[in-house]
Amino acid sequence: MSIITLQLGQCGNQIGGELFTTFIKDAHAKPSNVQVSANRNEQYTEEVISKFFTTESQSDKFDVPQARAVLVDMEPKVIAQICTEAKRTGKWMYPEKQQFSQKRGSGNNWAHGFCVHGPRVKEKVMNMIQQEAEKCDNLGGFLSLTSLAGGTGSGVGAYVTQCLRDEFPNSFILNQVVWPYHTGEVIVQNYNAILTLSHLYQSADAVLVMENDHLHRICTQLLNIKKIGFKDINNVICHKLASFLLPAVTQKYTDHRRSNAFGEVLEHLVSHPDYKLLTIKNIPQMSDTSKQFCTYQWHGLLKHLRQMLIADASMEEGIDWQVHLGDGSGIKHNQSLANALFLRGKDLDGIDVSSFSDPKLYPSWILPNTGVAVYKQPRIFNDYEKSAALVTNSRSPIGSLNHMIGKAWNMFSSRAYVYQYEKHGLTEEDFLDSFVTLEQVVANYNTL
């Protein structure tokens, strides 16, 4: 089962480059480091490579795996940079001719990306995606990497996702979006974000949210990085994505062990079309130097992870232990719709994950014991002896979403910058529609 990745805009492309390097690094990890039998290791490696890379070489020159990816950007510098970096590793590369770039960027203008660039690039980009899809024996779905703040990732991304939905109505589409810093990277980021999210809600199956503020804090507090650059933040994003996408096995529904099919995980998490926002929480996260000195027990890790979920903490430091389930009084806990738990490492047999099935964690209309799906993988991931990832459909992103709608609405009241969007064909009606859609999403989650 294969996943095709779409990298759109500077952020999406930079993350994509790191992501494939992470996958290759994991696939080629030394057998002594991963602590599984050689047979199993080989099976795993094959699975990873076939999921994200093509190995049939197009010509004689290249015998390194080629990523299943289509790269799109409205200006050429970033794509050129990451293709060169990929070739430089010598271990993988981007397939020739699957990159689309233009000369002029989108100028951080969602309307420019969606109304102008989108239709112009549709044919070529959809052709590239079609070609990539034809290389797959068994297409699992699409993973789209974009940011919300800019013009290309957000605008063109929203348009391409729409086209993707039209072209592949039965495929699974997951949009991973990067939420910008609250203090601002781009002044019109709030407008771009609400316009994108409201459109993605219609076409994508799920939207996976990564907030730069949280990632930054993880880098400072857990990873102890002094001077944080976007490369460090992208590394954290790739760790999260990989912990979710790399093969793991479940015994849900049947006693048969099956690998985590992309679609199956998404189906479990997004059971209702009104609730599509996902977030990932990981534990543990520490700098490379500390990894060899720390040992954990699954019991402890899962306890922290559960509290991170209930108290809505983005990392394992600063968790509010005062929050409890079903108190009635006290702080309201973070209600989930569905959870998927990925456990990677040693001593997986006999772990007790029943705490995640607690019915108080979920709304009353969820059937008992169906709230959480558990996936296990004995192969060690990223040098962590034991690591866990929780992909959750819960109220976590709603605080930030609400805040952002508020700011965008405030700016919209004074009509600042609106003329820039109107220049390219967007109207005030479109803005209002987006506001309405997102207010509805916030209200839905708040009544969970």
Add this chain to the structure above:
Amino acid sequence: MTQSIVVQVGQCGNQIGCQFWDLALREHAAVNKNGVYDEPISSFFRNVDSRYNDPVDIPVGTGKGKIKSLKARAILVDMEEGVVSEMMKGPLREVFDFKQLITDVSGSGNNWAVGHKMYGVQYHDQLSEVVRRSAEFCDCLQCFFILHSMGGGTGSGLGTYVLNLLEEEYPDVYRFVTAVYPSAEDDVITSPYNSVLAMRELTERADCILPVENQALVDIVNKISEAIPSLKTGKRTYNTVSGDIKANTAITGSDGGLVKPKDEKPFDSMNNIVANLLLNMTSSARFEGSLNVDLNEITMNLVPFPRLHYLVSSQSPLYATADVNLLPRQLDQMFSDAFSKDHQLMKTDPKHSLYLACALMVRGDVEISDVRRNIERLKGSLRFIHWNQEGWKTGLCSVPPVGQPHSLLTLANNTCVQYSFIDLRDRFLKLYKRKAHIHHYTHITGMEAEDFSMSLESLNSIIQEYADLEKQMNNPSPPEPRLQVLT
């Protein structure tokens, strides 16, 4: 990669332009060690094979071809020959194509009407042709940079005529104007008239204006010469009170450029500051970085309402220090300096007025965490308008400017520009009330007395718009209530 064309009009515009091309060559020479004609250099220069009479343009192709001969993407316009002929005799003559020049003999006599109504109409076709020729050499033309002064006749008059022409013929191409405003003690008596008449055109037709005041440039030059002695003693570093300063790193210096030190002219150091401004602004569009900012993003983020497009610029550091141990503190110092009045290219006080938006264009080895830390630190002392409390646009470019490890350019849309305009208006009114010198203007065909009153009205309305926004500093208007959803 997109291309930009520089249009330099009048004596001031051409002198700044001359320094700009010198520094641009120096910058690309420092980055492009192998002499290949690649994308960044093609944004400002053409590669030509000059063996032919009509030099043949060589496209970028794979970006690996060697440079044969570089020609600047520039258009030089002046109504008297002196300045342009100096340039064509000087060391930069090879960079300009004589087909890109438009000159006349007698000048505009410091009269906006002569520049705009008389020469504009007379040279319309020629101008159009020259611009068309330059535009055809561009694969993807994104932006025109127009350099001129506001106080004279050619720069302000003909410069704004060219602006009109560009708007009509190339409406999709951005027009950035670097306008040098006259100081209060300007020696040209009619400079207020010329400035106000030109401002009307700028407000209506330009996408973005970077006003520069001579007084601010003089102050910056003085500040630097206090720190670095002007005699070139051949030292690598100068030991001063504030630490060791590396020689040849001041933003007013053009060491390493084509113009030899002994040939430097009086306004050169001041013009170098403006040239550096243009290079820093376009650096993120030309070179790679972790957070690119293209020129269209600058207009998108910094211009919330179409007519309010006057940006106050400020650069730092003014020179590089040699002590590497001070690096982290130096970085923070760089941010603080950029927000101090001494580093601005306009004599205004943004800290007591309202910021509508602010862009930070950082070059060199600075990461996003440094930028965020400094934004947090400086936010408290700056007042942002209520609907744009986090109105920061950040750009990170990995290539530093020549001679310095990192640099910062801030572009701010702040309501304090209204005070400069009020000053200008007062000087205008002093003359206008008496109708002094008006006859020189109205005597030109095409010029009416209404032009004066309409320009004054335009200036007044701009001042009013900024003032209205500034009023919201202390009593912000309450926002509309959020949409309520039925549950």
